[in-house]
Amino acid sequence: MTASYSALDLAGRINTTKGIRRMSWLILGATSMGLGIWSMHFVGMLAMSLPIPISYDMEYVVLSVILAIFVSSIALLTVTRRTLGIKELVASGVLMAAGISGMHYVGMAAMLIGINYDHLLVLLSIGIAATASALALWLLFYFRKDQSRHAVWYKLGSALIMGAGIAGMHYTGMYAAHFHLGDNMSYRSGLEIEPNKLGYMITIATLFLLGMTVFGVFITKRLSQKDSVIQEHAGWYRSLYHNNADGIISVDTNGLIMSVNPAVTRIIGVPAEGYIHQHVSAFQINVTEELRALTQERYHQSFNMETSSYDTTIVHPDGTKVELNIVNIPVEIEGNVIGNHIIARDVTEEKLAxxxxxxxxxxxxxxGLPNRRMLNELLTKAMTDNEFSAIQFAVxxxxxxxxxxxxxxxxxTYGDIFLQAVxxxxxxxxxxVDAVVSRLGGDEFIIICRSSMDDxxxxxxxxxxxxxxxxxxxxKDNDFYISTSIGIALFPQDSQDPVELLKQADAAMYQVKKNGKNGYQFYTSDLDVELLGRIELEADLRKAVKRNELVVFYQPQVSTMDNRMVGVEALVRWNHPTRGVLMPGTFIPLAEETGLIYEIGNWVMYEACRQMRAWHDAGGPLIPVSVNLSTQQFHHTDLLEQVERVLSETGLAAQxxxxxxxxxxxxxATVSTTILLALNKLGIRISLDDFGTGYSSLSYLKIFPIHKLKIDRSFITDISSNENDKAIVATIIAMAQHLKLDVVAEGIETKDQLDILMENDCREIQGYYFSKPLSAEEVERAFFVPLRGSAV
Incomplete structure (x- = not known):
């Protein structure tokens, strides 16, 4: 059984080796298995007890050993075949049965004593040998490669069946023999051996068998572990090679392609297997022409035991360009470069990103225009290029x-669409024109005119x-009209510093805004003083609310029917600590630009409501106060909450x-309607200021809940001398009356203007002709106190 197990274990080793190693394992396995079978046979013979001493013919003993080893070699050659059919199994079983039977009966013939056989039992023993041999060969073949955790038990069971079969054949053959005294020794020649010596031989053979088995198992385990490590490493390499997302081309020192992985096909766009055994230069046809020389040069560097990395571009058959990063890695064995790996990574998307x-x-x-960073670089470069020639260009x-x-x-969203159109x-x-347009953010654009042109x-x-x-x-289905303010600064006369030159162009632009917008201006040194003043004014404005420097003035609105005050408009003034009282035109545009208008507007609303409630509590009259909303206030998300908070805190009725x-x-229209309806629901009246200066006034009157129109002062200024202005004002008044809207004309400064308005039935006016804007104390003293006195 030990010999059978050893043979099973060695069969797997024989099957995985080739050449001289395979022959060595075959001889070792056959010898181990043969000596095991032979030892079992002669131990069984020595166990037989006869009344006379028996000697053995040494030549027959040796021949039986050779037959046992021959039988084992047949078995191992059979089970190490790749396939084993029925014919091969039967033929091998017959040969092995003949060998085992030959070994047994040759061994029996070695006994120097007369023997007669029962032929039926002999045939039975041969049948047992044939059956056992076929079964043993099948088991050996079936379990030769099993490496599972149950393999030991499979092999032990197979060895037990094989040993039992051979033992059954042996003892059946022994039972078939009948011994008698005769002259068997008289015609024998050669060496004789006594049973005791034969026992020693069997012991030595058994020890040799065990030693061979142990040695074989030891060597098998060591080699198996080594092969397992090699196979594991090979498996890791194969997995890395075949499943790598990067293309790998393995090339020998002659430049012949040894292998490619599947990723190469995806990268080059054609089947890569056709390139195997071709020269690596076959791939160069895919490389763009301008990069072929560089690619070839970097490839040859890898044979100098240098890893090189570079980028190249290939073209697919359909014309698609693919950007690649190539790494050439030399393959070194025992200090010699035997080839290299060309690893190609598709970096097209990476480069695109x-x-x-x-x-x-x-x-x-x-x-898509250049931004501030590129503008600075372009401006610096333009100055550097023209530093010595002093060629003029403009910002x-x-x-x-x-x-x-x-x-x-x-x-x-529409703001972005507008900026794209601009x-x-x-x-x-x-x-x-040799010019670069850039956008710095918001609605601010900078143009660098690099051509040398005159002013x-x-x-x-x-x-x-x-x-x-x-x-x-x-x-949004409407036409919108805008204007633009442009400032121009020149290099090198205005400045040779890029930051300073941009600052000067901005200063000129802000001067245009100050002078009425919609135009252009060249930079002059006088603007620096104005720009510095603007910066200082902005810093002061940010502190004005906290320092209580803002004050609300009130301009009365008067009825033309009885000269009675019917309302007041709240107008903000800035009591600047060093510049005195500043009018809104001085700081409101700056507040709008810096975002301070929201805070200032809310403060004015609160202060106006507080003051009006105080006047009501003091005895009236009960008139409304009109407050201008800024665009930022109107579109702010908390406008309604802010209005409700002001009315709640001041106690002024919404009407x-x-x-x-x-x-x-x-x-x-959608957003505005929602806001105005909500304000109207609170009981607040809405007045449309500067009526007639826009482009959709009539549609606004139709859509929105508006209570009063204010005729802009631009129509009032020349109303006494301009028939068109007079006609426009008359039309507005008549239209408002038909729509049941109140009308107030602002900017009334002369008696002629007042007479024309009264002729056209304008019932409310506002302007210097009646009263300039006054402080709360002046309004109280000039208007409210006399009214209260007359009421008493």
């Missing part, structure tokens, strides 16, 4: 005058842009608060 990131880093995401700063109104009214118009204006050309370009911006923009809005705030 990198390019997009770099583009976003230097371009405005909304318009043009451009700002949209009514962008904030559009953005607040229509929302950021960008397109500016680029169309600079077409044909008249720069002025003509600015005029083209101003005129282009005058044309209406179609947004005495009138909010003045402008047409520009109501560009988004």
């Amino acid at each position: 990198k390019g997009q990131i770099e583009h976003l880093a230097y371009h405005d995401e909304l318009t 043009i700063a451009l700002d949209i005058d009514r962008f904030k109104m559009i953005n607040d009214s229509l929302g950021h 960008s397109d118009r500016i680029q169309a204006c600079v077409a044909g 008249t050309v720069y002025a003509a370009l600015a005029e083209r842009i101003v005129e282009a911006m005058r044309q209406p923009f179609s947004l 005495y608060l009138e909010l003045e809005i402008t047409e520009s705030m109501m560009m988004d």
Whole structure:
């Protein structure tokens, strides 16, 4: 059984080896198994007790050993075949049965004594040998490669069956023999051996068998572990090689392609297996022509035991370009380079993403124009290029005058669409000029005119842009009109510092805004003083509310029927600590630009409501106060909450608060309607200020809940001399009366203006002719105290 187990264990080893190693394992296995069978046979014979001493013929003993080893070699050769059919199994079983029977009966013949056999039992023993042999061969073949945790038990069971079969054949054969005294020794020649010596031989054979078995198992385990490690490493390598997302091309020192992994096919766009055994230069046809020389040079560097990495580009058969990162890794064995691995990674998307990131880093995401970072680099480069030649170029700063109104009214989505349209118009204006348009953010654009042109050309370009911006923009089914302010600074005469030059262009632009917008201006040194003053004024304005420097003045609104005061308009003034009282035109535009207008507007609303409630509590009269809403206030999410809070804290009834809005705030009809209806529901009256200066006034009157129209002072100024203004004012008054709306004309300064308005049945006026804006104390003293006195 031990010999059978050893043979089973060695069969797997024989099956996994080739050449000389396979022959060595075959001889070792056959010898071990043969000696085991032979030892079992002669131990059984020695166990037989006869009344006379028996000697053995040494030649026959040796022949029986050879037959046992021969039988074992047949068995091992059979089970190490790749396939084993029925014919092969029967033939091998017959040969093995013949060998075992031959070993047994040759061994019996070695006994120097007369033997007669029962032929039926002999045939039975041979049948047992054949059956056992076939079964043993099948078991050996079946379990030869089993490496599971149950393999030991499978092999032990198979060895037990095989040993039992051979023992059954042996003892059946022994039972078939009948011994008798005869002259068997008289015709024998050669060496004889006594039983005791034969016992020693069997002991030695058994020890040799055990030693061979132990040695074989030991060597098998060691080699099995070594092979297992090798196979495991090979498995890891194969998995890495075949499943790698990067393409791998293995090349020998002659440049012949030994193997490629599946990823190569995906990367090059054609089946890669056709390139095996071809020269690696066959791949170069896929490389773009301008990169072939570099690719070849880097490839040869890998044979100098240097790992090289580089980028290249290949072209698919359909024309698609693929960006690759190539790494050439030399394959070194015992200090010699025997080839290299070319690892190709598809970095097309990575480079595309990198390019997009770099583009976003230097371009405005909304318009695609260069951003501030690129502008600074371009400006610095332009100055460097012209540093010694002193060639003139211009920096043009451009700002949209009514962008904030559009953005607040229509929302950021339409604000973005508007800015894209502005960008397109500016680029169309600079077409044909060596200029770069950039967007710094919001509605601020900068143009670098790199061409050397005189001032008249720069002025003509600015005029083209101003005129282009005058044309209406179609947004949300409406036409919107804007204007633009442009400032121009020149290199090198204005400045040779990029930051300073941009600052000077901005200063010129702000001067245009100050002077009425919608135009352009070149920078002059006088503007620095104004810009510095503007910066100081902004810093002071941020502290004005906290320092209680703002004050509300009130301009009376009077009835033309009886000169009775019917309301007041709240107008903010700034009591500046060093500049005195500043009018709204001085600081309101700055407040709108910096976002301070929201805080100032809310403060004015609160103060006006507080003062009006105080006047009511003091005996009246019970008239409303009119407060202007800024665009930021009107579109702020907490407008309703803010109004309710002010009314609640001041105690003023909602019917005495009138909010003045402008047409520009109501560009988004859906949003504006929601806000105005909510305000109207609170009981607040809505007045439409500067009526007639917009572009959709009549549609506003139809859609929105408006209670009063204010005729803009631009129609009143020349009403006594301009028939058109007179006709417009008369039309507005008549229309308002038909729509059952109140009308108030502002800016009345002369008796002629008043007479014309009264002729057209205008019932409320406001202006210097009746009263300038007054402080709360002056209103109290001039109007309310006399009324209360007359009432008493």
